[in-house]
Amino acid sequence: MNGKESGDILRVEHVSNYYSQGGLGILRKQEKNQVLQDVSLTIGRDEFFGLVGESGCGKSTLGNAILGLIPYEGTITVAGLDRAKVSRKEFTRHIQAVFQDPLSALNPRKTIGFTMKEPLRAHDIGTEEERDQMVARMLERVGLDASYAARYPRELSGGQRQRVCIGAALILQPELIIADEATSALDVSVGAQILNLFRTIDVERDFSMLFISHNLNVVYYLCDRIAVMYKGSIVEMGTADAVYNDPLHPYTRLLLTAIPDFESENYKDRQLLERFRPPSPGSCAFYHRCPHATDKCKKVPDLRNKAMKGEEEHLVRCFYL
Numbered sequence: 363m364n365g366k367e368s369g370d371i372l373r374v375e376h377v378s379n380y381y382s383q384g385g386l387g388i389l390r391k392q393e394k395n396q397v398l399q400d401v402s403l404t405i406g407r408d409e410f411f412g413l414v415g416e417s418g419c420g421k422s423t424l425g426n427a428i429l430g431l432i433p434y435e436g437t438i439t440v441a442g443l444d445r446a447k448v449s450r451k452e453f454t455r456h457i458q459a460v461f462q463d464p465l466s467a468l469n470p471r472k473t474i475g476f477t478m479k480e481p482l483r484a485h486d487i488g489t490e491e492e493r494d495q496m497v498a499r500m501l502e503r504v505g506l507d508a509s510y511a512a513r514y515p516r517e518l519s520g521g522q523r524q525r526v527c528i529g530a531a532l533i534l535q536p537e538l539i540i541a542d543e544a545t546s547a548l549d550v551s552v553g554a555q556i557l558n559l560f561r562t563i564d565v566e567r568d569f570s571m572l573f574i575s576h577n578l579n580v581v582y583y584l585c586d587r588i589a590v591m592y593k594g595s596i597v598e599m600g601t602a603d604a605v606y607n608d609p610l611h612p613y614t615r616l617l618l619t620a621i622p623d624f625e626s627e628n629y630k631d632r633q634l635l636e637r638f639r640p641p642s643p644g645s646c647a648f649y650h651r652c653p654h655a656t657d658k659c660k661k662v663p664d665l666r667n668k669a670m671k672g673e674e675e676h677l678v679r680c681f682y683l
């Protein structure tokens with residue numbers, strides 16, 4: 363099947379993953395920590411999909427599994443292609459990523475133009491002159507002057523560097539972009555400008571995006587659909603409007619009330635406090651924090667559709683909704 367023609371751009375089916383935890387010395391035990399808990403989701407052509415949840419819940423782990431960077435159980439296809447069955451080169455034509463720290467993503471010794479041309483060269487696209495033109499056009503598309511091609515990363519601001527990373531991700535015209543906390547490390551006003559770029563750059567809607575963030579406001583602003591993750595489990599998923607304006611799961615409601623905190627100086631402390639603890643095996647992931655939990659919640663609820671007739675799908679993982 364030609365990936366360019368398939369319906370869904372991303373299919374994640376029953377994906378779980380484990381990290382091994384080694385103890386010390388002779389008592390060393392190889393225990394496995396399950397991070398992703400049977401995650402399934404699909405992203406349609408040209409859809410912007412938001413994945414939200416607090417730090418440590420497994421968002422980057424899912425992104426990295428989709429990018430083929432870490433092992434997982436289950437099935438993932440990007441544009442109809444299974445990473446295990448195609449070469450890295452073939453795969454990277456279809457999927458590209460933008461990460462949190464643009465400085466470490468760029469080679470300090472190469473000009474912006476060189477870095478942006480690299481994927482075109484690797485894929486034998488165009489003559490050297492045509493590549494220069496493609497880079498110039500892309501720089502303008504991401505809001506930079508074409509003359510930036512001759513500059514080095516250290517000569518650019520954080521926001522400008524992130525614009526370069528977005529341009530480099532788009533230059534091969536992939537069907538899917540994974541943006542993992544792509545605005546989180548920037549000053550608030552610069553982050554807002556980059557968010558705006560994401561929103562306006564795709565006027566022709568020719569790619570899909572998995573936009574990963576701890577901030578529900580940010581995801582709501584940009585995305586068509588949203589999945590809320592808690593301890594590696596999707597607890598709610600639906601249109602951005604339904605999840606944001608009519609949140610059903612107690613965790614989504616908590617996330618909405620916590621937004622000012624997430625943006626505050628204290629956020630780092632909160633991250634430490636709420637460092638990942640695996641859910642008790644076999645129980646609802648939110649069992650220990652849920653104000654409504656009962657004995658029934660010692661089992662894992664299914665994701666069930668709570669949409670009214672005629673409305674789009676709104677899935678929630680809770681026995682009491």
Ligand SMILES: Nc1ncnc2c1ncn2[C@@H]1O[C@H](COP(=O)(O)OP(=O)(O)O)[C@@H](O)[C@H]1O
Nearest residue numbers: 381382397416417418419420421422423424638
């Ligand atoms: N390479 C790794 N080895 C062991 N544990 C890891 C590794 N990467 C992530 N984890 C753990 O997996 C959990 C999820 O991490 P991550 O996917 O980075 O969360 P998020 O992106 O939502 O902040 C965390 O508990 C983290 O400590």
Ligand SMILES: [Mg+2]
Nearest residue numbers: 421422423543
């Ligand atoms: Mg992360």
